[in-house]
Amino acid sequence: MSFDAVIVGGSFAGLSAAMMLARARRSVLVIDSGLPRNRYAAHSHGVLGLDGINGGELLRQAKAQLLDYPSVRWCSDTATEAHPTVDGFAVHTAGGDTWATRKLLLATGIRDELPSIPGLAERWGHSVLHCPYCHGYEIGGGEIGLLGGHALSAMMAGLLADWGQVTLFAHGMTLDDEQLATLQRRGVRVESAEVVALEGDAPDLSGALLADGRRIDLRALFVASRQHMASPLVEQLGCALDESPVGVLVQVDAQKQTTVPGVYAAGDATVIGNITLASAEGVRAGVSLHHALVAEDSALTS
Template identity: 90%
Template sequence: MTFDAVIVGGSYAGLSAAMMLARARRSVLVIDSGLPRNRFAAHSHGVLGLDGIGGGELLRQAKAQLLDYPSVRWISDTATDAQVTVDGFAVHTAGGDTWATRKLLLATGVRDALPDLPGLSERWGHSVLHCPYCHGYEVGGGAIGLLGGHALSSMMAGVLADWGQVTLFAQGMTLEDDAIATLQRRGVRIETSEVVALEGEAPQLSAALLADGRRIDLRALFVTARQHMGSPLVEQLGCALDESPVGVLVRVDAQKQTTVPGVYAAGDASVMGNITLASAEGVRAGVSLHHALVAEDSTAA
């Protein structure tokens, strides 16, 4: 059997794209390894109508609703490679299966490369956070920190000031005078001594230990992790990548098609975002992919 679309990745973007295609009565296969990016967070916030729902529960409900459509098939496996064929694409999985498809949608997300800082990884998603819009409100104000050292640090520190009393840990970066003045106007404290460890009863955070021996009390620490592609398929297929302030993203056009014809991408792999943005991009990709199928069907001999 050749599917109209194979979607690699069954998280928010992949599920949203699959729903659009299923509602168009197209045959869809979703291949999912069961490792969503936000699995470290207990709750998902800022999701309209579902604020505070557990990420796993949200995906469970969405998957159940999707599988009510008879044209959808789901396999729990890892897509290991894909090749262009005469009729579309062949996708191979770790389980030894090969799946043929006319179109391919990569909703494979990204992998966060966390800073190598003692005490950080065990707090990731709990008191060490990446998105204030997702988790900042629940911190509840008070002393919060931002681990600097990247291009977005100065801007992000100013934004974070709406969620608490911010300390920007420069981590060796040099700030321009105008950036310092802006941060001071926002009430941001700048700390030049490097953070060498995080302390507290994990997964909670109580303080950052500095290189000079001081401790800075903190309720939470925000970190912008370096992002890498969540799957080798993107580069195997030759999809072009673009650099962003936090890592690489798949280059897509307005229809969410990559530089490889017939290959689409949506979600965190193609846009810096959150659950809502990933879902919206999945809808866009699914609709665009469906339009491409219709165009092909309309011109087929």
């Protein structure tokens, strides 16, 4: 059986793209491993009309609504390989299935590489966070930290000052006079000693232990994780990548087309964002992919 589109990744971008294609009465297969990036967070905030909903519950509702469309099929598996064919692409899964498709959408997301600081990983998504717009309001003010060391650290620290009293842990980065002056105006403290451990009753956080033996009280710590592609398919297919301050992103055009004809990408693998932005990226990719299918169909019948 061949599909009009195979979507690898059944989180917010993939589901949104699949919905657009299903509503266009196109045959769609979603291959999903069941490991969304936001699975560590108990609640998803800033989602219009659904503020505070559990992310897993939101995905379950969206999946159920999508599967009401008769042209949609779901495969709970991991896509391990994809390659071009005469008619489009073949996608292989860990379970031994091979699926044929005219177009391929990669909504595979990214994998977070967290700093190797004792006590950090077990607090990820609860008191160690990555997005203030998603989690900052719930912190409720007080002492918060930002683990620096990358190009956006100074800018991010200034933003975080709207959510609490910020300490920027420089972690080896050098700040120029202009950055220091801006941080001072925003009330941000800069700490040069490295964080060597996080303390408290996990997953809660009470403080950070520094290399010189001092302890800084903290209610939350923001971390910009290093991002990697969550799936090998991007590299297998030869899609070009762009460097970002926190890792690589798939290079796409305004229609979410990658540098490989017939392969589209959307979601966290293409943009630094949140649930709403990932969903919007998926809608754009689904609509663009449908336009491409219509253009091909028209060419065949002309």
